[in-house]
Amino acid sequence: MRLVFLGPPGIGKGSYATEISKILGIPHISTGDIFREEIKKNSELGRVVKQYVERGELVPDEIVIEVVKRRLEQADCKKGFILDGFPRTLRQAEALDEITKIDLAVNFAAPVETIIERLSGRRICKNCGAIYHVKFMPPKKPGICDICGGELYQREDDRPDVIRRRLKEYEEKFKPIIEYYEDKGILVTVNANRHLKEVVEDCLRIFKERGLYNR
Numbered sequence: 674m675r676l677v678f679l680g681p682p683g684i685g686k687g688s689y690a691t692e693i694s695k696i697l698g699i700p701h702i703s704t705g706d707i708f709r710e711e712i713k714k715n716s717e718l719g720r721v722v723k724q725y726v727e728r729g730e731l732v733p734d735e736i737v738i739e740v741v742k743r744r745l746e747q748a749d750c751k752k753g754f755i756l757d758g759f760p761r762t763l764r765q766a767e768a769l770d771e772i773t774k775i776d777l778a779v780n781f782a783a784p785v786e787t788i789i790e791r792l793s794g795r796r797i798c799k800n801c802g803a804i805y806h807v808k809f810m811p812p813k814k815p816g817i818c819d820i821c822g823g824e825l826y827q828r829e830d831d832r833p834d835v836i837r838r839r840l841k842e843y844e845e846k847f848k849p850i851i852e853y854y855e856d857k858g859i860l861v862t863v864n865a866n867r868h869l870k871e872v873v874e875d876c877l878r879i880f881k882e883r884g885l886y887n888r
């Protein structure tokens with residue numbers, strides 16, 4: 674089962690991919706995670722992509738495509754994979770089709786207000802990086818990390834006005850990619866305005882309907 678997960682920042686795409694990857698026994702491949710890992714290791718690739726990732730700019734297509742190509746050649750991808758964060762440009766989507774056949778592109782969608790509620794409540798520990806949510810996963814003491822006692826802060830780009838701008842940018846940038854998969858007849862839209870468990874169940878139901886999954 675070769676899957677592409679699409680959806681705006683804050684929709685919970687990474688969490689859905691993690692859950693579904695466990696259930697299906699296929700790897701969850703996040704290009705953002707690969708880059709962050711390489712930067713941490715200070716590898717040659719890490720040094721090349723660092724400037725882009727730190728500025729929040731797209732890593733050039735030829736680099737990302739090569740990274741994904743190599744990753745998909747690994748043995749654990751034989752049964753399938755979930756791509757998260759790739760493709761991000763039309764060129765990446767076309768290159769992906771040359772590398773392998775994609776079975777389904779899952780587009781996660783939710784009202785803007787839901788995404789704002791999820792992201793604007795997010796708090797991060799200054800010390801250990803643990804993530805909380807003021808409503809959905811509050812720390813025991815407000816503003817203080819349960820794990821290390823560090824001070825919690827809100828990321829600059831998790832503020833409502835910035836979130837609105839990021840969502841608008843996402844919509845403009847991803848329109849051609851969504852249309853690309855729609856034209857191929859392999860796009861499905863999943864309502865992400867529900868609990869994680871329900872979103873995951875809906876995905877599995879769709880995979881079954883499409884004959885991709887039979888458990």
Ligand code: AMP
Nearest residue numbers: 704705725726729730731732758759761
């Ligand atoms: P993410 O965690 O998916 O938000 O990715 C973090 C950063 O990695 C992005 O801001 C980009 O700099 C880079 N990146 C990840 N995936 C891609 C991609 N498919 N194309 C270009 N750059 C990417």
